[in-house]
Amino acid sequence: MNQYRVSVINGYICMNKVGFEQVLQMKKIPVFIVLTVAIIFLSVLAAAPIVNDTIAKKAANELAHFPLPNNTEFIESIYKAGKLVGNGNGMQYFGAILIKSELSLDELKEYYSEFANSEWKCIVKNQTNKDIGLIEHTKLTFKADIKGNNYYIVYSWGNNNTIFHELDIRGH
Numbered sequence: 001m002n003q004y005r006v007s008v009i010n011g012y013i014c015m016n017k018v019g020f021e022q023v024l025q026m027k028k029i030p031v032f033i034v035l036t037v038a039i040i041f042l043s044v045l046a047a048a049p050i051v052n053d054t055i056a057k058k059a060a061n062e063l064a065h066f067p068l069p070n071n072t073e074f075i076e077s078i079y080k081a082g083k084l085v086g087n088g089n090g091m092q093y094f095g096a097i098l099i100k101s102e103l104s105l106d107e108l109k110e111y112y113s114e115f116a117n118s119e120w121k122c123i124v125k126n127q128t129n130k131d132i133g134l135i136e137h138t139k140l141t142f143k144a145d146i147k148g149n150n151y152y153i154v155y156s157w158g159n160n161n162t163i164f165h166e167l168d169i170r171g172h
Contacts, residue, residue, distance in 0.1 A: 048167040049081070052091055052160065056081040059095025059158035063122070069111045072101035075144045075151070078132070081158075082170035085136045091171035093158025094135065098127060098142050100151050108152055120157040127153040 060079035068074060075098040084092040101108060108124045116122035125134075128149065130141040165171060 044163075045167055048164040049170065051162065051164040052081040052093065052168050052170070053079075055158045055160045056093040056095055059093055059156045060097065061095070063095055063097045063154055063156055066112070066115050066122075068099065069101065069103055069108065071103060072099050072108075074098075075100055076142055078140065078142060080135065080138065080140050081168070083137050083172065085134065089172045091160065091165040091168055093160060094140075094155065095158060096132065096153050096155035098144060098146075098151060098153055100148075102150065105152065108154075112154055122154060122156060124152055124154050127151045 056079040060077040064074065064077045077095070077097045079093075079095040081091060081093050083090065084094055099108075103111070105124065105126055112122040112124050126149065127142070127146060128151070129146055130144070132140045132142070132153065134153075134155065
């Protein structure tokens with residue numbers, strides 16, 4: 001089968017026979033475009049978990065950087081991104097710190113309420129073991145040994161309004 005190139009020269013339509021090398025060159029362009037689009041798409045898919053983990057880590061770091069109340073010790077921080085609680089699809093970003101305090105739960109809630117800018121930030125609950133029971137769809141645990149009833153979890157839910165929350169398979 002012969003291949004022809006159509007061009008317009010001085011207002012005339014010309015058809016020239018195309019050589020084998022020219023045909024190969026023309027076929028390389030669509031392949032290059034398809035490969036470039038595929039690489040960009042795969043790069044975005046690979047970046048989505050990294051971006052989402054960074055958002056969850058930011059939620060934990062924000063809590064860890066708040067000043068501690070008196071008679072309170074920072075133990076550790078933890079974070080997780082994914083479909084963590086509830087039904088349906090969607091990414092969730094969880095960041096938490098474990099503290100040990102001589103203060104009561106109510107005193108800690110009052111203290112951390114000063115830093116909360118929404119109902120999903122700086123939530124304080126008693127923590128009686130390593131397992132974080134708030135997380136339903138995966139197991140998330142603290143590394144520290146929790147002995148006694150004076151350990152507390154302070155946690156926040158992060159937020160992400162970029163396209164990456166839709167592209168991360170962990171949210172589905």
